[in-house]
Amino acid sequence: MLSRSYCAVEFHIGTSWNSYPVKLFSSLGHDHPVLRERACVLCPLSQLLVSVYDPDDFDNNEVQSVLATLASVYRLDIADVEARHASTRRITSLKGLQTTVPHLTNISAEWVVRSNLICRGEVLPQSAGASEASAAGQDSQSQRDVRRNPWNAFLSARCSSPFPQDMAALREEYHALAPEERQMYEEMANVAAAAKLRDLQPYHKGVRGSDSHSIAGQPESDARALVPLCEPYESAQRDLACAGQVASDVLCKQLLDALSVQNQEHQQQALALRKREEECDRLRAEYTQQDAVLRHTMSCCPPMLDHCAPALNGLLSELLADGERSRLRAGLLEAWDALHDMRLHDEEPKIQDNSSSMPSLCNQLGFCVCEEGGLGMKSWLFHRRLTVFLRSVFVPRRTKRKQDDSGRMVPVELTPAQQQSQAKLKRQRSLLNDAFIVLKIEASSNDVITDVLPSETYVHSSWRRMALNPLQHGPSCLWLHIGHVNFSTWTMGFLKLHEVDRNENENGYTRLRVGDVAEACHSVRTFFESQQDFDVNWRCTVHQILANNDILIRDDMCSDWVLVKELADLPVFEFWQGWLAENAKHREEQKRRSSGKSNSKKREAPAAPAAAAPAGKKARSTQAHADAEIPVDADDDLGFDEGGNAEQDDVHLMEDSGDESQAESISLSELINAADAGPDSDLEGDNAKDKEDLADASAASAVPRAAAEADDVASADISARGPADRVPAGPRRDPRPTLLASFESWGDLRYNEEAEHIMAVCPLHTNCRRTRTVHPSSTARNPGQGRPIGWLCCWLQLADRFSTAAEHTSQEALKLITLEGRRQARERFMRSESGRGLARHERARFDHELHDEPDAMT
Structure with missing residues (x-):
């Protein structure tokens, strides 16, 4: 479970963060790998920055600010996520209470306001309520008003208690x-x-006892003694009044001065505005006079009112051939339209939007896979060859259907052998879905080289090790746990494991352990970073992780190791024949692709049988290898999309799609048998075309696809592919005789002697033509039928009024053809010798027809 999660995260996130544009932001740390990468690895954004800024400018503040701004887009703000979740919960609660229909905008705003109130409430101090503050303000105001009352002063001077008896x-x-x-x-x-x-x-303050009576009983003269105390206040009040009056006078004077300045500026602006209005009136009058003169001039010159390119008359028209005149006129008209016509924005070609296009394969992986002989290309081809073997082992076949007597499509019953094979494939696919598969990929050439070296006693072991060391510059064995698979492109996420003990236990299980630092990444990047030797042969063995109900002891309860056992009935498959052979095969594929001969998926030759099993493994018989299902590589299937397009698979490398559990699995031996059996075979092809060719027994013209290429499988007999039922092609049909007559610069009229009709070809529009027969009408509905030259020539003259062929051939355009126009067009067409020769093929003029051009023509 941990490995599945780790591989999925590395597959989807780790690969993206090791490629551009995310890798571009490492330049914020003043390390600029974007300047050292190849152009195919960079994304459009990185290419744009590299093209705009010089390499020395990446340390400047401007570039660093641009990169920091772009990097902020990739930050994940948790507040946005929480706001959406809170809005969703609020909508759910409102709907549950059966209230009014909520709106997401209002609920989001309510959540923001409520959150703001809660945050401010935690920071700001608690204040008194509004009602308490207003009540306190009213009490203090009323108390101040009461203090200003003379009655209070009288009571304060005469009474010693708050409530005297002689009130x-x-x-x-x-x-x-x-x-x-x-x-x-x-x-x-x-x-x-x-x-x-x-x-x-x-x-x-009031006094009590005799003091209060003495104070209350003092004469009024003593009370008047307090009046002098108020005199300073009165003088201060008069001084303040005088100062206020002076300040008011100064302020009023300043305001009046500013107002007078504003009035003067306003008068100047009004005067300038009146002058501009007078100038506009004068210019408007001059324009009216000039427009009247121009209209009068244009009325005297009709060509200025109707846009029409001049015809190619005179010496130039005589020197040009018939077709050249039409093409030249069309070219001139198109050039003229390009010079003066205004085009709308939707008529212009769309600007290429790089944001909607898928990134290249090199950009997705973060390293170059297109360099000839590079490590990236070797890793990618190595991955391709491995996936061919895995697809044959883990992809069940599709269920074929056929039509029964009632017309319904029912599944085809499989033979017992096919049912057993299908059940086996489904079990293996289930193990792959549950991430219980471990691959052992080991080099097979080193074993052969080791056996070839002499082992005599006079050869010291140190010399033997020295001779073998150059062959061991990379790992000779890789244990890879398949934690994640994209079943559309068959790209995977691998976790590297290490073999603890090379010897198997008594039950045939091998103990594998995760390294001190867990290494999981994309399948292609795994081979790219492993630095393995691609010049030698490599073979693959499929192992299953032990999953039973055995009780584990305390020492075994650790999540860094597993026990694996090789899957039964699956031989060792040698899928990599060395870089020289694989590169030659790849070049041949590219050559077929560039020549266009490979329109569908073809089969490659089977890989050579695996080398002898190493010591400690049980020997496998030659018959087991012969009966094994050896898969065949798809020709140029870079993505292994079941029935998909190889060109699209590259750009959709990182897009995960649904599990195509019913994809096919096929072997070389089955293909050869299918070719011997003919189209009645039960096997299916790689795509829908193969399925139709093999399922439909009545398709006599269908040719079964080759089991393998002739240069790859020399032993395959060509006759075993089945007889070719294709009917041999006969001699090419002779062209129909056609008589051509040019109608000046408006186009051509062509008479077909076999079909006995005249065709008018308009050179101004693409695929614009009209056809009329020369046979007379058998009914009175179209009495003018059979003499279409005037009608067709008049139709050609209308080409300048329409911009497209659809408009020129529409019914609205045909309504513009008049009798006078047809007569004039026929008269001009009959001036040439070729026109008079073509007119001889029209029907003869009837006795009641007064002119060569019929009066009625539809």
Whole structure:
């Protein structure tokens, strides 16, 4: 389970982060691998930056700022994800409460506002409520208003307690006060209000006992002694009033001065505007006069009103051949249209959008696989050859269907041998889906070389090791766990394992362990980074991970090792014949592809049988190798898409698709048998065309595809492919005799003697032509039938009015053909000798027809 997750992550994310454009952002650390990469590895964005900036500019602030801005796009903001999740939950809850229909915009805004309120509430201090603040403000305002009342000043001066007993007498006394006394109490109230604003005691504190009576009983003269205290306040108030009046006068004067300046500027602008209006009126009058003169001039010159290119008359027309005149006129008209016609944006060719195009294979993998003889190409071809073998082992066949007597498509019953093979393939595919498959890829050439070297006693072992060391520059055995598979392109994610003990236990299991640092990556990158020797032969063996119900002891409960056992009935398959042979095969494939002879998938020769098994393995008989299903490589299938296009597989390398569990599996021996049996074979081809050719027994013209190429399989008999039922092609049909007559510069009229019709060919539009017969009509519906020259020539003269062939041949265009136009067109056509010769093939003129051109023509 850990390996599956790790391989999937490395396959989808690790490969992308090791390629461009993500690898481009390593330049932010002042390491610029983009300057050292080949052009095929770079993405369009990287190519654009390299073309715009010099290599020395990548350390500048401008380039670093651009890269930092682009890198911010690849950052994942968790807030966006949480906002979408919260909006989704809110929509679900609202729908569950059966309220009004929610909108995603409103809910998202509500979530943002609510989150903002919660965040601010955690930071800002708690404030009092609005109602409490307003109540406190009203109380303080009313209290301040009360303090300014003269009645309060009177009570403060006359009473010692808040609620005196002789309140009625005090009220009568207050109303009987003289104006001078009332003015005194008003000034005391103003002083109290000013003291309150400065947080001072507004009135004196009351006293108790005899002091209160003595204070209350003091004469009024003592109270008037407080009046001088107010005189400084009165003088300060008068000074403030004088200062305010002076400031007001100064401010008013400044405002009046600014207003006068603005009025002057406004008057100047209004004057300039009136001058411009007068100039516009004068220019408008001059334009009207000039337009009237131009219209009068154009009315006297009709060619300026109707766009028409001049005809090629005179000496030039006589020197040119019939077809050359038409082509030259069409070229001139097209060049003229290109010079003066305005084209809409949708008529122009679309700009290539690199964002919608798929990246190249080199860009996806992060290294070059197109360099001839490079390590990347070797790794890619090595991966291709390996996937051919894996597809034959893990891909079940498609279920064929045929039509029964009732017309329904029913599956074809398999023979017992085919059912057993299909069940075996499905079991193996199930193991691959569950990630219980481990591949052992080992070099097979070193064993042969070791056996060839002399082993006599006089040869010291140190010399033997020295001779073999150059052959061991890379690993000779790879244990790869298939953790992830894209069943559309058959690209995989591998986890490297290491063999703990080379000897198998008594049950045939081998212990494998994960390295100290787990290494998992794309299948092609695995071979690219392993630095293995591609010049030798390589073979593959499929192993199954032990998965039973045995009880594990404490020492065995560790997730860094597994026990594997080789799958039964699967021989060792040698899928790589060395770089020289594989490169020659690859060049032959490229040559066939470039020549266009390989329109469908072809079969390659089978790989050579595996070399002798190493010591410690049980020997396999020669008959087991002969009966094994040896898969055949697809010719140029770079992506191994079942029935797909090889060109598209390269660009969709990283796109994972559904499991095509019903894909096919085929072997060389079965192909040869299918060719012997003819089209009644039960096997299917690699694509839909093979399926139709082999399933339909009545298709006598279908030829079974070759089992292998003649240069790859020399032992395959050509006659074993079945007789060729293709009917031999006869002699080419002679061209029909045609008489050609040119209608000046408007086109050609062609008479076909076999079909007995006249065709008008318009050179202005592509595939624009009209055909009329020369036979008379058997009914009275079209009495003019049989004499179409005038009608066709008039139709050719209308070509300049239409931009496309569809418009020229439409019914709207045919309605523009008139009797007078047909007569004039016929008259011009009959001026040439070729035109008069072609007109002899028309039907004869009837007795009631007064002119050569019929009156009625539809």
